[in-house]
Amino acid sequence: xxxxxxxPAIDRGSFxxxxxxxxxxxxxxxxxxxxxxxLENGPAAAWLEVHPxxxxxxxxxxxxxxxxxRDHSLSLHAVGLSLGSPEGVSRDHLRRLRQLIGRYEPALxxxxxxxxxxxxxxxxxxxxxxxxxxxLDVVANNIDAVQIELGRQILVENPSSYLQICESTIxxxxxxxxxxxxxxxxxxxxxxxxxxxxxxxxxxxxxRLSSYLxxxxxxxxxxxxxxGHATVTLDxxxxxxxxxxxxxxxxxxxxxxxxxxxxxxxRPTLIEWDTNLPEFDxxxxxxxxxxxxxxxxxxxxxxxxxxx
Numbered sequence: 396x397x398x399x400x401x402x403p404a405i406d407r408g409s410f411x412x413x414x415x416x417x418x419x420x421x422x423x424x425x426x427x428x429x430x431x432x433x434l435e436n437g438p439a440a441a442w443l444e445v446h447p448x449x450x451x452x453x454x455x456x457x458x459x460x461x462x463x464x465r466d467h468s469l470s471l472h473a474v475g476l477s478l479g480s481p482e483g484v485s486r487d488h489l490r491r492l493r494q495l496i497g498r499y500e501p502a503l504x505x506x507x508x509x510x511x512x513x514x515x516x517x518x519x520x521x522x523x524x525x526x527x528x529x530x531l532d533v534v535a536n537n538i539d540a541v542q543i544e545l546g547r548q549i550l551v552e553n554p555s556s557y558l559q560i561c562e563s564t565i566x567x568x569x570x571x572x573x574x575x576x577x578x579x580x581x582x583x584x585x586x587x588x589x590x591x592x593x594x595x596x597x598x599x600x601x602x603r604l605s606s607y608l609x610x611x612x613x614x615x616x617x618x619x620x621x622x623g624h625a626t627v628t629l630d631x632x633x634x635x636x637x638x639x640x641x642x643x644x645x646x647x648x649x650x651x652x653x654x655x656x657x658x659x660x661x662r663p664t665l666i667e668w669d670t671n672l673p674e675f676d677x678x679x680x681x682x683x684x685x686x687x688x689x690x691x692x693x694x695x696x697x698x699x700x701x702x703x
Contacts, residue, residue: 416468416502417442417468417470417502417503417618417663418441418442418468418663419660419661419662419663420441420442420661420663420664420686421440421441421664421665421666421682421683421685421686421689422440422441422442422443422444422468422470422663422664422665422666422682423439423440423443423444423665423666423675423678423679423682424443424444424445424472424665424666424667424668424669424678425439425443425444425445425463426668426669426672427449427456428672429672429675429678430456430459430460430463432675433463433467433675434459434462434463436675437466438466438467439467439675439679440467440678440679440682441468441682442467442468442469442470442502442663443463443467443468443469443470444469444470444471444472444503444665445460445469445470445471445472446471446472446473446474447471447472447473447491447492447495448473448474448475450495450499451491451495457498460499461498461499464499464500468502469499469500469501469502470501470502470503470504470505470618470663470665471492471495471496471499471501471503471504471505472505472506472552472583472665473492473504473505473506474506474507474511474521475488475506475511475512475517476488476489476492476506476537476541477509477510477511477512477517477537478506478507478508478509478510478534478537478538478541478551479508479509479510479522479524479530479533479534479537480510480511480512480513480533480537481533482512482513482514483536483537483540484537484540484541485512485517489540489541489544489545492504492545493544493545496545496547503550503617503618503663504545504547504549504550505549505550505551505552505583505618506541506549506550506551506552507521507551507552507554508524508534508551508552508553508554508567508570508571508574509521509522509523509524509554510522510524521554523554523556523557523558523560524560525560525562525563526560526563526564526565526566526567526569526570527562527563527564527565528564528565530570531565531570531573531574534574535573535574535577535578538551538574538578538580539578542578542579542580548579548580548581549580549581550580550581550582550583550617550618551571551574551580551581551582551583552582552583552584552585552588552620553567553568553571553582553583553584553585553588553589553592553607554567554585554588554592555585555587555588555591555592555595555624555636555638556588556591556592556595556596557595557635558595559596566606566610567592568606568607568609568610568611569610571610571611572610572611572612575611575612575615580615581615581616581617581618582611582615582616582617583616583617583618583619583620584607584611584616584618584619584620584655584662585619585620585622586604586619586620586621586648586651586652586655587620587621587622587623587624587638587644587645587648587667588620588638589603589604589607589651590624590636590645590647590648590651591624591636591637591638594636595635595636600647600651601650601651601654604651604654604655605654608655608658608659613658613659616659616662617662617663618662618663618664618665619652619655619656619659619662619663619664619665620664620665620667621644621648621652621664621665621666621667621681621685622638622640622644622648622666622667622668622669623639623640623641623642623643623644623645623648623668624636624637624638624639624640624641624642624645624648625637625639625641625642639669639670640667640668640669640670641668641669641670641671642671643677643681644666644681644684644685649684649688652664652685652688652689653688653689653691653692656688656689656692656693657692657693660693661689661690661693664685664689666678666681666682666685668681
């Protein structure tokens with residue numbers, strides 16, 4: 396288990412940390428081409444999330460983020476810790492992440508349930524894990540090492556999946572639930588990834604989400620991600636959903652999000668968009684829609700509770 400000196404990522408009631416608040420509101424994933432827009436137009440969203448790997452040098456982007464964070468609470472969403480690597484987390488990568496945390500004081504820090512490094516080779520992708528007891532031990536040990544080194548709790552995101560590994564003996568949601576129990580980490584629930592994975596495995600997205608919400612301690616869900624995805628036709632009878640973050644959130648994912656909020660209540664929610672990057676106003680419109688969905692869902696829930 397991790398040291399007692401670990402700082403929790405959130406206060407379960409207010410989502411506030413010692414380094415600043417992340418409101419239970421909708422944020423936007425900030426990408427480098429939008430730095431200038433945010434700097435010129437002032438507060439751009441309830442909060443912003445960045446990939447720390449884009450800021451591990453000491454140049455213009457790093458200086459711009461220093462200015463941007465004066466008006467925005469920040470979350471760091473890493474892609475390079477490789478929590479599933481049996482050889483452990485790169486000490487150099489972890490050191491640089493710790494330095495960024497010290498500089499930008501993010502309220503939340505997260506990475507993915509995946510691996511991307513082996514024998515010193517770092518791959519530009521988030522690769523799948525077998526959900527087995529052996530893999531569970533590896534990931535739990537790596538999360539413990541990260542949390543102890545950073546002195547704080549991290550969030551772990553459920554991945555998008557394109558194949559099923561025959562060595563898996565545990566469901567994905569049970570795997571994540573056990574990580575929460577062992578490591579006291581939190582969960583970043585990516586609703587789009589649930590839809591993508593379900594379609595690729597010929598499952599019902601709503602059933603898959605319901606299974607997540609049934610297995611996970613609901614208080615462990617500290618953030619929600621929303622994004623668009625693409626559908627690629629492989630042949631006349633087979634199509635694949637690709638988590639490309641390159642379009643608006645689909646109507647199906649909006650419905651899943653409403654269901655998640657009806658069970659979880661309001662949570663910090665992020666609009667992700669990484670490819671085919673639009674004007675920043677498009678991202679703000681997606682954030683506004685997410686806010687409408689979440690507030691409308693919680694208002695209906697409160698009304699139903701009062702009526703009963």
